[in-house]
Amino acid sequence: MTPPEATGEPGQVHLNDEDIAYLMNFLRNAPQPVTTQQLIDVLRRQLAPTHELEGAPEASS
Amino acid sequence: MAPKVSGSQRQQELASRVLTLMLARGMFMSLSAPITLSMSSLASFFESQGEKDVRGELESAIAANPDIFSVTPVDGDQLVSTTREGRAPVSVRPGNKHSFASRFLTPMPKPERPATRPRPRQQPAEVDLLAEVAIEPEALEVPEAAVEVAPEPEPELVEEAVPAVTRTIVTQAITPTDVSEVDNLNLAQAIRERLGADPRVANFGEQWLMEDRVPRFSRGDLRRLRDYMQEKEQPLTDDDLVQDVLGVRMGSPDFDLMRFALNYRLANEHREFEFVGTANQRFWSTSGLPQIGTTRRKLNEIGADYRFLIDETSAKPAHRSRSSIDHTLTFYEFIHGLLPYDAQMQELLPAPVTPNQKSAVLTFECPQSFTTYLVELRFPTPNRGGFILGLDDFYTENLVPGAIISIERTDNDGHYRVEYLPEAARSGQLLELDERRAQRYVFRPTTYACGVEESQLLTEDRFGGFANEKPLDDKARRRPEAVVAAVFERIGDAREGNFSADFETLLAGVNVERPMSPTLLRSILDYDDTGAFSRDPDADDSYTYVPGSTP
Structure with missing residues (x-):
């Protein structure tokens, strides 16, 4: 996971090739047009498993 | 010629008589066909001829001549067979080795084809990315002995001499961007920047699809779309075009896909079609449609009249941030059916959907007159101001210059509700432009039933100086x-x-x-x-x- 790439204005983000590949894969499997909001949700979901793993408590040994 | 019988004299006599008897029986049969009589019937015959206990002698006589007779035991008796040739019949089985049926039942195995030669593939051009990387000289060193022994370089020797060099290219792993702290607006902008520039992805408005999945339209389809708009004499929405021209029912599984295809494909037909809609109400126009709104004045001239709005509006207005506006109608707006696209209006109306969009067709609904007007928003250009036109009928039927109207947005960014203040009917001498002869300002008695801003009402007692004046050049x-x-x-x-x-x-x-x-x-x-x-x-x-x- 990389922090958002710095751009000219605060709050702006630049998507890297991994993000675009993930979106393209989603689009390839979409039989109907998808909205920009759906793509945003897909991007946010991309990191969800990682966040869950990071937030999960460590197993006691 | 009679075959020669063998055995004792008695056996020969009996054998000859049996053969004569059987040949008489089968005199009309073919030469090789078996002539068969049972041993019991032969014995009965000879006994009827005066022989006694002849069966044993018959059996011995027949057994003594196996070349002439064959004996087959059947159910306690014996069948004696011979042929007209005087030879024991030989059972000939019909050959079925090559019969039609057998060939069907036991087909021959497929002939073995020689193994196909692999088709030569085009080899990609070899690009040695590490050509400039220094490799240790020992790794590439050719044994001197091999070179000296063979004065002329042979390929085998060279191949053996050069040792294989293993190269490992380590690439830096790319990880997804953490977008949890980025808001939706910036994410949407980033998506538009990257995917919008990718030719594999089709985009229209806020919708995306792989380009190769977007249905294509024939020239005939495009012609029918254009003809239908010209027949209706007004811009039409994508919903109407998909249903009426392409014949796809709303609610069918393909409707959304076809609507996206129509918008995406028509957007690429710049010469024939022009997008004049909003995000929620996507109107399309084509050449030859009648102009919406006034024809009194050219659109370029109106835009030049509103040029001052360019200086009074923000470069990046907050579109759709305002839910409603109130506006007092001027005389200029009244006679041309216009509204200014000023700062307030920009905050009420949506931004252009496509880059370089010149205009947007909107619907203004007046619930007081149960009428919906098709109006056109002309976006500003670098040297002309923006304005809305097409409200001529609404104004002349309900309002006077100085009337206060309210425009309220709806959930649909292309549809707005316009209302005036209903009041008791009043009469007065109000300014008009007399166009019957040379254009002159006149005051005529007018009855109106709408709320007005008194300071802007063009009554004769305050604005009498306009009477009989010509408009300025x-x-x-x-x-x-x-x-x-x-x-x-x-x-x-x-x-x-x-x-x-x-x-x-x-x-x-x-x-x-x-x-x-x-x-x-x-x-x-x-x-x-x-x-x-x-x-x-x-x-x-x-x-x-x-x-x-x-x-």
Whole structure:
């Protein structure tokens, strides 16, 4: 996971090739047009498993 | 020729008699066909001829001549067979080795084809990315002995001499961007920047799809779409076009896909189709459609009249941030059916959907008259202001100059609700433009039933100076200062050769000739370099004009 790439204005983000590949894969499997909001949700979901793993408590040994 | 029988004399005699008997029986049979008699019937025959206990002798006589007779035991008796040739019958089985049936039942195995030679593949050009990387000399060193022994270089020797070099390219792993702290607006912008530039992805408005999945339209389809719009004589929405022309019912599984395809494909047909819609109400137009709104004045001229709005509006307006606006109708707006695309209006209406979009067709619904008007929003250009046109009928049927209207947005960014204040009917002598002969301003009795802003109502008692005046020529109209001066002279209070008028009256008066915002008028009056205009110290918010020093 990389922090958002710095751009000219605060709050702006630049998507890297991994993000675009993930979106393209989603689009390839979409039989109907998808909205920009759906793509945003897909991007946010991309990191969800990682966040869950990071937030999960460590197993006691 | 009779076959020769063998055995004892008695056996030969019996055998000859049996053979004669059997040949007589089978005299019409074919030469090789078996002639068969049972041993018991032969014995019975000979006994009937006076022989006694002859069966044993018959069996021995037949057994002594196996070349002539064959014996087959059947159910306790014996069948004796011979042929007309005098030879024991030979059972000949019909050959079925090559019969038609057998060939069907036991087909021959497929002939073995020689293994196909692999088709040569085009080899990609080898690009040695690490050609410039220094490799240790030992790794590439060719044994000197091999080179010396073979003066002429042989390929085998070279191949053996060069050792294989293993190269490992380590690439840096790319990980997804953490977008948890980025808001939706910036994410949407980033998506548009990256995917919008990718030719594999089709995009229209806020919808995306892989380009190769977007259905394509034939030239015939495009012609039918254009013809249908021309037949209806107005821009049509994508919903209407998909249903009426392409024949896809709303609610069917393909409807969304076809609607996206229509928008995406028509957007690429710049010469024949023009997008004139909004995100929620996607209108399409084509050449040859009648103009929406006034034909009194050219659209370019109206845009030039509204040029001052470019300086009064923000470069990045907050579109759709306002839920409603109130507006007082001017005379110029009334006779042309217009509304200014000023800062307030920009905050009410949506931004252009496509880059370089010139106009957007909107629907204005008036619930008081149960009428929906098709209006056109002309977006500003670098040297012309924006405006809305197409409200002529709404104005003339319900309103007068000076009326207050309210425009309210709906959930659909292309549909708006426009209302006026219903009031008891009033009558008055109001300004009109008489177009029957040469254009002149006249006052006519008018009855209206809408709420008005009294200061902007063009009554004869306040604006009587306009009576029988001709509209200013275009040269004067293009200069706001000249229009203000003319209005002073028409409606101002004359005092010692000067003219005085209050600001609100001046505002209503100048907007008879051309559109002018309060900001622009105030600027002209307050900051005029020529000194023609000055504040009137004797009256509240009034100005004085000195003729002869007109800018």
